[in-house]
Amino acid sequence: MTTFQELHWDSIKFLKDHLYRRLASPLNNALGRLAIAQHVDNPDEADAQFRRVEQSLEIALNLIKAWAALIHVQSGGEIHDHQRRVIAPDGLPPWLVDYLNMRTALRIEHTLPLFVHIESLYEMLLSMCQLGSTVGTLKLMSLTDAKGDPESVWVRAVFEPPPSGTYRSLNRLVSDLKDSNP
Known part of the structure; x- marks a missing residue:
């Protein structure tokens, strides 16, 4: 097993930076649309905002699942x-x-x-x-x-x-x- 000191920190930093950039945008989008939806009187417009919130959260969750699968495969696992x-x-x-x-x-x-x-x-x-x-x-x-x-x-x-x-x-x-x- 790799020890803490043996980890390739540059690779981990690259992965962290990439995932942060990819996750921050949809999560910030979802938070912004939730804030907008709270102040919208028109039910159709509020519903449209909530659909976009759902879309942003689905994108973020999908990213985590896809990268988890990639890391699993790259570390010797397989997708059955x-x-x-x-x-x-x-x-x-x-x-x-x-x-x-x-x-x-x-x-x-x-x-x-x-x-x-x-x-x-x-x-x-x-x-x-x-x-x-x-x-x-x-x-x-x-x-x-x-x-x-x-x-x-x-x-x-x-x-x-x-x-x-x-x-x-x-x-x-x-x-x-x-x-x-x-």
Whole structure:
């Protein structure tokens, strides 16, 4: 077992910084919307605020579950079949679909069910949305049937790079993303 002194503190700091940045935003959003909802007289507007609070909390909870699964796998564990779920093409939760639709056009065109660790799938979709917005203007996210064997589903993010600057080449993009997210 690794002792306290043997821990790789730079890696732990990186993970802490990343998770803090990713968790603080949805939690602050939820708190802000709760404060707004307390002062709204219109029941429909209050309901809309509460739906956004729920969405923010779902994003935060999903992040924790997905990272717990990643750490579990990276430390030698595995995700067993009983921890995976079948998701039908119309089976993404409303909070996730609404979140993605607020940020880009979302096309769910696949006909095949997905057998996945759901929190990891949701985190991948959220991360692709964030990455697409970071490197340019996110135009579209799509889930489509992939051709070939085995049957599978393509997940694609289409973005328009800025006219100049960061996205001049893949190497430059990766370098700039590393610099902006130490």
